[in-house]
Amino acid sequence: MTRIIAGEARGLRLDVPGSGTRPTSDRVRESLFGALESADAIADARVLDLYAGSGALGLEALSRGAATLDLVERARPAAAVVRRNIATVTKALPAATARVHESAVLAFLGRATGPWDLVFTDPPYDQDDAAMNADLAALAPLLSEDAVVVIERARRSTPPDVESAGLEVFREKVYGDTAMWWAQPAAASQSR
Numbered sequence: 001m002t003r004i005i006a007g008e009a010r011g012l013r014l015d016v017p018g019s020g021t022r023p024t025s026d027r028v029r030e031s032l033f034g035a036l037e038s039a040d041a042i043a044d045a046r047v048l049d050l051y052a053g054s055g056a057l058g059l060e061a062l063s064r065g066a067a068t069l070d071l072v073e074r075a076r077p078a079a080a081v082v083r084r085n086i087a088t089v090t091k092a093l094p095a096a097t098a099r100v101h102e103s104a105v106l107a108f109l110g111r112a113t114g115p116w117d118l119v120f121t122d123p124p125y126d127q128d129d130a131a132m133n134a135d136l137a138a139l140a141p142l143l144s145e146d147a148v149v150v151i152e153r154a155r156r157s158t159p160p161d162v163e164s165a166g167l168e169v170f171r172e173k174v175y176g177d178t179a180m181w182w183a184q185p186a187a188a189s190q191s192r
């Protein structure tokens with residue numbers, strides 16, 4: 001069972017797609033969001049959740065004060081779950097703006113305008129490195145200048161090639177089989 005951990009929608013249960021997704025555990029989300037709040041990366045942020053699955057990461061950000069949320073999920077059954085979860089969370093957050101985009105991530109990024117301040121990308125663990133890096137290259141021009149991009153992959157995966165996309169990693173964390181890299185536009189490193 002997945003729940004919103006904190007914020008205005010705290011404690012609300014989220015549905016999880018039956019198959020094909022791997023929800024981020026509550027322990028990992030709690031640690032991730034504690035660090036994001038410490039970095040002042042959530043309040044009033046324009047958030048993008050790629051490979052949304054249940055939408056738990058993006059909806060947690062919305063509950064904690066993000067301004068807007070775009071969730072991208074290609075699988076129709078998972079996108080339907082995300083829509084239900086948005087309906088649940090926005091009852092507690094009537095002024096919230098959240099949209100589901102039923103699309104492949106690279107196709108969405110090719111037509112999107114941004115900018116986004118906080119991005120979660122949690123692709124399937126079996127996604128190959130070239131596809132991951134293509135996503136990052138397409139995402140980079142859509143970021144605000146001080147954006148934070150959180151990339152989640154299997155610990156055994158090759159680290160993402162953020163430098164080719166004009167990004168740089170400024171934090172890494174491993175939780176069991178889950179690895180997370182925090183990246184930012186390379187120009188933002190002077191301000192952090």
